[in-house]
Amino acid sequence: MSDKPGYRRPQAGTQPDYLHPAYQSTNLRSPSQPLVFLPHSLSEITGPTIGAERVNEKDNDLTAQHEGEPQGERIIIHGRVLDENGLPVPGILVEIWQANAAGRYNHKRDLHDAPLDPNFTGTGRTVTDADGWYQFQTIKPGAYPWGNHYNAWRPAHIHFSLFGPSVLTRLVTQMYFPGDPLLEYDPIYNCVPDTRAKERLIASFDLEKTIPSYALGYRWDIVLRAVLPHRPDLAEPRRPDRGRHPWRARGDQWASSGWQRRCRQRRHA
C-alpha cells in the first residue's frame, strides 16, 4: 500500500454525469467502457505552482482593460476559495472568461449574430488572498443560443478555472445568476444530478458588496477537493507569498513559521 497522500473522491451526484443524453456532446465524448480505478500518485497530488507571478494589477477588472468602458450592467463577483476541510486556499490562480453583455464571445469561433464590444475582451484573472478571497469586476454576460436542441439558449454564466495545490484540485466550472429563467432548460446546468450541488453553482446577490449607483454585487464561494484525513499536514493551504505546497516546503524554515501555527489554530478551532 502506498504511503502517499490521496485526495477525496467526489461525493456521488455532485459532479456532472459523463453521459447526460440531453447534453448532446456527452453522447460522443463520454466513456463507453467501465472506468478503471486509478490510485492517486505523485503526478496527481503535486502540480505546477501557478500564482501571483502570472497576474497583473488590473487583470481582475474586466471593465478597465480598454480605453472605454464596456456596455452592460456592471457587477462585482467575490467569494472565498475553501477546501473540503473548510480551510481557505490562498495564493492560487482564479481565471474567468465570459460572453459580453449581448451574449457574444470575443472569439473567432463565436458566430452568434450579436455585436462585439470593442471595450470588452471577457477574460480576467486574480490570485486568492491569505484568507482565500477573490474578486472580479466585470459586466453581466448575456444569454446566447447554441445548437444543442431547438431554441436552446445558455443561461447567463461565467466560466471559472482554478489551479489548486495539485493537479487533482484543478477545477473548471461555471457560475450562474439567481432567478435566471433559462436554468431549468439548460442541459449543462442540469447534468449535475444532486439538486443541492447544482444550486451551489448559482451565485447569491450580495447587497453588502453592491456599490451604490455603480455596480451590483454577487457572492460565490468555491470548494476544492481536500486531502484525505490520514495526512492532515497536507491540508495546510499554500503559503500566500511563495505559492508553494507545504509538502514541498523545506521543513525547518517553514515548520516554525507563524503562518503555519495560525493554520493549525484554525484547523483545530
Ligand SMILES: [Fe+2]
Ligand atoms: Fe459559455
